[in-house]
Amino acid sequence: MRYTRVHTDVYEYQVFARKTRVDPLHQVGSVVAPDDDLAMAYARATYDEERWVEMMIVPKAAVISLWAPGGDS
């Protein structure tokens, strides 16, 4: 059976996690997937080497940037 090496439409998700309840969430990486289900599975598989108490993913498209390196302000 034939398959394409990559999905036709994929989205980037940023992965956030923390090790203890008093730590703030911080970005530990990102994954690329065609939907939320696979993004969750990939995030857990890729970044599960630490003993996180919490992990979450956010679609990169949902992040509103205020400023960034190389910007005007």
Next chain:
Amino acid sequence: MGAGWRQLSLYSLVKSLADNKQLLGMRYAEWCIAAPTLEADIAAAAMGLDDIGHSRVLYGSLRELGTPDGAVDDAENYANVPYLDRPWTEWAEFVAANAVLDNAFTLMIEALANGNVEVLRSRLKKMLQEERYHTLHGRSWMHEVNTGPALARAWRESLEWIGPENGDVDELHRGGQLVHGVRDLRRLLEERLEGQAAPTALEWGSWEPIRRRTRAGGIDQATLEMLQGLAEKRYMPASG
């Protein structure tokens, strides 16, 4: 239906679950550099490690579950579904196993983890947390890949593995060791497969109760030795 079907011990069911999880883990791991994307490679490796870990917990629980119904330590008695006998050659086979077989095994773990056997209640719950991500992975890839005949085969063999109505699983359900009976397990599996057509007309004439399958054959000796850790012994220094 033979009367002996009802008399199988919980040991045999959990042993078959352990064998299948161990072999499924190995089959997943075989795809850790061959999946369609890098993320899927990593997920295959992670799920493989999960399932091999689950099998170790299940094997470790056997001593508290009575005695075997048959021989347990050779390839002929390794109680896996035929789908896992040989390595998969197509990604669609991986996806169908992930979406169907893995879910069938998880539903049985759920039934055991919520039953009245304390050793299983205490040890199996963590597996269900990890299996959630296997379900997500399989469900999403089912939308991406035409699994066709692989799905039909995996589903049929899953139902055969769950076993016939009024067999050992229903007997264990009546005894409280399992919270789900055969009909519950079939329905729950169908719900997880979201509208795919379920197999019809299961045939139980050649069903092997201990190995929970209808098809003859099984894994080869080399695979068994790898699974049992015997293959590594070839590399051990000779004792002097």
